[in-house]
Structures are given as structure tokens and as C-alpha cells.
Amino acid sequence: MREDLLAVINDEKRVITENIERKYLSDNLERRQGTAGALVFPVSTEEVSGILKYAYDNNLPVTPRGAGTNLVGSTIPSGNGIVLDLSLMNHILELDKETFTATVEPGVILEDFQSYVEEQGLFYPPDPGEKKATIGGNISTNAGGMRAVKYGVTKDYVMGLELVLADGTVVQAGSKNRKDTSGLNIKDIVVGSEGTLAVITKCILKLIPKPQESVSVLVGFDSLKSGIESVRKIINANLNPTAIEFIERKVVQLGEEFLQLEFPEKKSEAYILLTFDGNKREIDDHIEALKTVAKDSGAITVLTLEDKETAARVWKIRGVLVRAVEAVSEQEPLDIVVPINKIDTFVNFVNELEKKSGMRMISFGHAGDGNVHLCVVRGDRDDYTWEKELDENLEILYRKATELGGLVSGEHGIGLSKQKYLKEVTNPVNLALMKSIKSSFDKKNILNAGISYNV
Ligand SMILES: Cc1cc2nc3c(=O)[nH]c(=O)nc-3n(C[C@H](O)[C@H](O)[C@H](O)COP(=O)(O)OP(=O)(O)OC[C@H]3O[C@@H](n4cnc5c(N)ncnc54)[C@H](O)[C@@H]3O)c2cc1C
Numbered sequence: 021m022r023e024d025l026l027a028v029i030n031d032e033k034r035v036i037t038e039n040i041e042r043k044y045l046s047d048n049l050e051r052r053q054g055t056a057g058a059l060v061f062p063v064s065t066e067e068v069s070g071i072l073k074y075a076y077d078n079n080l081p082v083t084p085r086g087a088g089t090n091l092v093g094s095t096i097p098s099g100n101g102i103v104l105d106l107s108l109m110n111h112i113l114e115l116d117k118e119t120f121t122a123t124v125e126p127g128v129i130l131e132d133f134q135s136y137v138e139e140q141g142l143f144y145p146p147d148p149g150e151k152k153a154t155i156g157g158n159i160s161t162n163a164g165g166m167r168a169v170k171y172g173v174t175k176d177y178v179m180g181l182e183l184v185l186a187d188g189t190v191v192q193a194g195s196k197n198r199k200d201t202s203g204l205n206i207k208d209i210v211v212g213s214e215g216t217l218a219v220i221t222k223c224i225l226k227l228i229p230k231p232q233e234s235v236s237v238l239v240g241f242d243s244l245k246s247g248i249e250s251v252r253k254i255i256n257a258n259l260n261p262t263a264i265e266f267i268e269r270k271v272v273q274l275g276e277e278f279l280q281l282e283f284p285e286k287k288s289e290a291y292i293l294l295t296f297d298g299n300k301r302e303i304d305d306h307i308e309a310l311k312t313v314a315k316d317s318g319a320i321t322v323l324t325l326e327d328k329e330t331a332a333r334v335w336k337i338r339g340v341l342v343r344a345v346e347a348v349s350e351q352e353p354l355d356i357v358v359p360i361n362k363i364d365t366f367v368n369f370v371n372e373l374e375k376k377s378g379m380r381m382i383s384f385g386h387a388g389d390g391n392v393h394l395c396v397v398r399g400d401r402d403d404y405t406w407e408k409e410l411d412e413n414l415e416i417l418y419r420k421a422t423e424l425g426g427l428v429s430g431e432h433g434i435g436l437s438k439q440k441y442l443k444e445v446t447n448p449v450n451l452a453l454m455k456s457i458k459s460s461f462d463k464k465n466i467l468n469a470g471i472s473y474n475v
Contacts, residue, residue, distance in 0.1 A: 021057050021080075025102075028070035034061040034108070044103050046096055047435070048089045048150075051350070056083070057100035061108045065182060065190060065221040068104065072219065072466070073188030075102055081469045082186075084215040086127065086157030089150045091342075091353045092435030094161070094214045098470055104219065106156050112136060113222070119196045120227045121179060126156025126220045143230040145171035145262075148431065149339050156220045162212030164431035166295070169388030170262040173431070175211040182222030183210060186462035196224055209457060214433045215468040217461040231297035234262070236331045237307055239314045240288025240321040244268050244371075247290040248364040250317035251387045254294070255360070257313050259306045263295040264388030265338060266363075271384050275337035278344035283337060284330050288320050292387060293338060338384075342395065345382055350398040352410055352437075356421045357430030360390045369420050370394060377413055391430035418445055436470050 022037045029035050036059040045054045057080070062068045075082045081101030088095050097103050110127035115137070122137060122144075131151035137144050146158060148165035157163075159181070164173045180194035183206075194200065194207035210217050241247035244266065251264055268290045272283050283291075294310065296303045307324055314322050325331035345351050358366045367383055370392075374381040385393035396413060398406050418428055422445040428434065434442050443451065458465070 021100075024074055024078075025058055025060055025071065028074060029060055029062060029067050034063070036060070040103070043088060044085070044105065046088070047093050048091055049093075049346075049353075052093055052096055052436070054083075054096040054098050055100070056097040056103045059103040059105060061105050063108050065184065068106075068109075068184045068219055068221050069188040069190055071102060071104060072184055072186060075466055076187045076464060079464060080466070082219075082466050083468055084156075084160070084219050086154030086160070087129070087150075087152055089153045089157065090161060090433065090435060092429075092432050092437040094433055094435030094468065094471065096436055096470070101469075106219070106221075107154065109156075109221065110154075115140060115142075116196070117142075121196050122225050122227055124155055124223050124225065126154060126159070126223060128155045129153070130155060130158060137227055138230055141230050142227040144177065144225060144227055146174045146177055149342070155223055155225070159211055159220055159223060160213065160215050161431065161433045164386070164389070164391060166263040166265065166386070168386060168391075169264055170260060170297075175208065177226045178207065178211050178223065179226050180222075180224035181207050181210060181220050183218035184221055185218050186464060186466040190221075191218070194224065212433070214435065214471055216458060216471050217467065219467070232299045233303060234295055234297040235303050235307065236263075236293065236295045236325040236334065237310060238283070238285060238321075238323040238325060238334060239292045239294070239310075239319045240285050240323070241290045241292070241317075241319055242288065244290035244367060245364055246318045247292050248367060248387060250292060250314060250319065251363065252361060253313050253317055254292075254310065255388065257309055259296070259309055259313070260298075261294045261306070261388065262297050263293070263386075265293040265385065266367075266387040267291050267293065267338060267341070267384040271341060271382050272337060274344040274348065274382070275340050278347055279337060279340055281333050281337055283334060284325070285321050285323055293334065341382075341384055342393070345395040345397065348397070349380075350406075351382075351395040352398075352414070353432070354394040354396065354414070354417065355385075355391060355430050355432040356394060356417065356426055356428065357389070357391045358421055358424045358426035360388070362424040362426065363387060363390050363392065366392060366421065366424055366426065370417070373413065373416060377409070379409055379413055381413075386430075389430070390426070414441060415444070421445075434471060439471065
């Protein structure tokens with residue numbers, strides 16, 4: 021295989037066939053490890069196409085990969101296949117201020133792209149917690165994040181994609197046009213498909229003018245229940261926040277200990293953390309109105325984080341929570357989404373299940389869009405007990421979410437970790453449609469072959 025791959029990528033340093041580093045055979049959690057015959061780092065669409073044509077002709081599985089920050093086992097390769105790492109395709113190709121678009125390669129890192137456009141007075145709103153992820157990975161998982169309440173998710177900012185199909189064919193999907201009802205939308209089908217339909221080699225992204233200012237507010241409550249109940253009232257009051265997060269005090273404490281930093285207020289049991297952006301007057305008006313809504317909802321404190329350092333500290337603690345939990349014990353990260361009027365019901369259910377099962381469950385997340393991040397904690401269970409009890413509790417949680425009209429994943433995707441549960445709660449007709457879409461793109465099941473809707 022090495023000689024064949026070198027015929028496409030004529031650079032020994034970019035074709036690895038021995039001693040492949042562990043991180044390239046796993047996801048961010050590095051709990052499970054796959055196998056591969058080769059790891060390659062293409063730098064052009066032509067090289068990606070050549071590699072895929074070779075894999076297709078030789079029936080070799082291919083696992084595309086960005087920064088490998090996924091939490092669901094979607095970059096765990098199998099067999100003697102090829103890991104296709106897109107991280108060296110990391111150039112910003114064009115900034116078109118006339119159409120408010122940027123064209124980039126898939127390996128561009130999110131935080132680099134955000135800083136670049138902001139220096140130009142423009143703004144790319146998708147803002148998932150992990151800023152070192154790639155744009156290609158964000159598109160392939162339809163990443164959400166903190167600003168989704170006001171601005172939507174990654175798919176809302178993808179206007180066009182260059183794709184390489186499993187057999188090496190290069191396709192252009194979408195464009196710089198703002199509207200498109202010109203046949204079925206191939207670009208939208210690929211967004212969020214976790215590398216199972218095609219490899220993304222170029223991305224046209226929508227930008228907006230950069231908001232003048234952004235101010236965060238921390239609202240404290242004496243219970244999570246009253247905090248979450250306030251969210252509906254905040255949304256109803258049309259205050260247009262960019263972010264509405266909920267966190268319990270006991271969870272904040274994990275972040276504080278992990279970073280050796282402190283929240284500016286410690287007496288509340290639960291917090292709602294909001295951000296407002298726009299011009300100063302608009303922000304001031306919304307924060308004034310928030311104070312009234314929060315007071316009516318039983319808030320203990322409303323703290324406007326005018327000081328940039330304090331705001332950054334609070335968001336840093338919020339952003340590190342998954343890592344802080346991981347530092348204490350192995351955990352299974354879930355990102356169940358429920359309709360926004362069902363968040364309190366779901367979180368209360370989780371708290372009851374925690375008591376009944378004796379398994380620690382830490383929840384926090386995007387209260388504004390119903391996306392509950394839940395860490396189910398292993399503690400000192402041995403392998404057998406952990407796997408058994410985890411599976412029993414996940415079944416209960418996913419069934420409850422489905423009963424409330426929710427879904428298995430709001431933003432992390434399915435990967436290998438959630439395929440069993442997706443199958444259990446998804447209508448068979450939907451699963452059959454997913455399978456036939458997969459085989460229209462990739463009839464030999466070359467791309468990310470292990471992920472559920474392939475089989
Ligand atoms: C601390 C932490 C916080 C996080 N917070 C959030 C959050 O708030 N919101 C959120 O949505 N996610 C979050 N994530 C998950 C993760 O960062 C996202 O899923 C991210 O979009 C993955 O990007 P990546 O470049 O790391 O992709 P990878 O992990 O490398 O790959 C993810 C998937 O995309 C596919 N893929 C990657 N590049 C391509 C390509 N060019 N063409 C085709 N397929 C491709 C892979 O095959 C895989 O299926 C978090 C992760 C961590 C560790």
C-alpha cells in the first residue's frame with residue numbers, strides 16, 4: 021500500500037504506514053482505539069481524490085479526520101484502512117467582502133478563522149466550546165455551541181462545499197448565492213453527516229458584520245428548577261441573548277477547582293449565564309429588561325460582568341467543565357436535546373435517576389436551545405459494572421428524551437458511541453432513508469464505515 025499512496029502523495033513525511041500515533045486512531049477521549057494500515061496528510065483536492073480513488077478500487081475503509089476533538093468515536097478507524105487527516109489543508113483562500121463570504125480549506129482551525137475575520141470587522145457566529153476544532157470537522161458534525169440561541173448553528177453559515185466522493189469524483193455543492201431551491205440540496209445533506217458521505221475539501225462560509233460590543237450577565241438562583249424556569253420567560257421577553265447557559269453551583273465548583281479560578285458569586289445553587297451583543301444602547305436596554313424578568317423569576321443575584329477579565333474568567337470556567345469532570349473520573353458525555361419547554365422536566369428526571377441509580381450525573385449546557393450536556397460519571401466501578409450500569413442508564417435517558425420529543429444528539433453527532441441508541445429510538449423508515457442516502461453517495465461503504473446509518 022505504501023508505494024501506491026506515495027504515487028499519489030509524493031512526500032514520505034505525509035504518508036505514515038508504521039507506528040501510527042495512538043491519537044490518530046481515536047477520538048478526543050482516547051478510550052477506544054482503532055486500527056489502520058496508513059495515515060496520510062493530503063494538501064490538495066487532487067491528493068484527496070487520488071487517495072479515495074485508490075481506496076475505492078481496493079475496497080479499503082477511509083476515516084476522514086480534522087482535529088480529532090469529537091467525543092463520540094467518529095474518528096476511530098477500522099481494518100487495514102486509511103486515516104485521511106485534513107489538518108494540513110489549512111489555508112484561508114479568500115475573504116469576499118462584497119458577498120460577505122470566506123472560502124477556506126477544511127483544516128483551518130476555528131479560533132484562527134474567528135480571529136482572522138474579526139480583524140476585518142466581520143463575524144463568524146458558530147462558537148462550539150472546543151476552539152481548536154477544524155472548520156471541516158465543525159461542518160461534518162454541524163457543530164452548535166454557545167451562540168446558537170441567537171445565530172443558529174454551523175449549517176446556517178455553510179453556503180457552499182467542494183466535496184470528494186468515495187470513488188474520487190470531485191463535486192461542487194452550493195455556492196455564494198443566498199438562496200437555493202435548485203433541486204435537492206446536496207450541501208445540506210452533507211453538513212452533519214460525520215464524514216460518511218463525502219470528504220469536504222473547500223468551504224464557502226457566510227459572515228456577518230461584527231457586533232460592536234458583547235456583555236455577559238450572571239444570574240443566580242436558589243435552585244436549578246427556578247433558574248431553568250426563568251429561561252422561558254427570558255425568551256418570551258424577546259431580549260435576544262446570544263447565549264443562555266445553565267450550570268449548577270456544584271458543577272461550577274469542579275471547574276473552579278480544575279482551573280484554580282473563582283466565580284464572582286458563590287451563594288447561589290444554580291446560575292443562568294447570558295451574553296448580549298449589538299450596540300451599547302441595545303445591550304443596556306436588554307440587560308435592564310432582564311433584571312426585571314430575573315427578579316420576577318426569583319433570582320437571588322443579577323451580576324452584569326462589565327469587567328472583561330471577570331467575564332473571561334466565568335466563560336473559561338463554563339468552557340472547561342467537560343475536562344474538569346474528566347479530571348475527577350472517566351465519564352460518558354451525552355448531548356441530548358429536548359424541546360426548550362421540556363428542559364426542566366428532563367433535568368429533574370436526570371436528578372431523580374441519579375438518586376435512584378447511584379450513578380453520578382452532572383448536567384449543564386445550552387438552556388436557550390434545549391441542549392443538555394450530561395456527564396455520566398464512572399467513579400470507582402470496575403469495567404464490567406461500569407459498562408452494564410452505563411448501558412442501563414443510557415437506555416433510560418434516551419427513552420425519556422424521546423418521550424419528551426427530544427433527540428439523541430444536538431451537536432456532537434452519533435459516531436460509534438451512540439449508534440445503538442440512535443437505532444433504538446429512531447423510526448425504521450427514517451433509518452432506511454438514511455441508509456439509502458448513504459449508498460447513493462458511497463455504495464461500497466468506504467467512508468467512515470462503522471457509523472450507524474451505514475448498516
Ligand atoms: C472540550 C470540548 C468541548 C466541546 N464543545 C462542543 C460544543 O460546544 N459544541 C459542539 O458542537 N461540539 C463540541 N465539542 C465536540 C467537537 O469539538 C466537535 O464535534 C467538532 O466539530 C469536531 O471538529 P474536529 O475538527 O475535531 O473533527 P474530528 O473530531 O476530527 O472529526 C469529527 C467528524 O467529522 C469528520 N470530518 C472531519 N473533517 C472532515 C472533512 N474535511 N470531510 C469530511 N468529514 C470530516 C470525521 O470523520 C468525524 O466523523 C467539544 C469537544 C471538546 C473536547
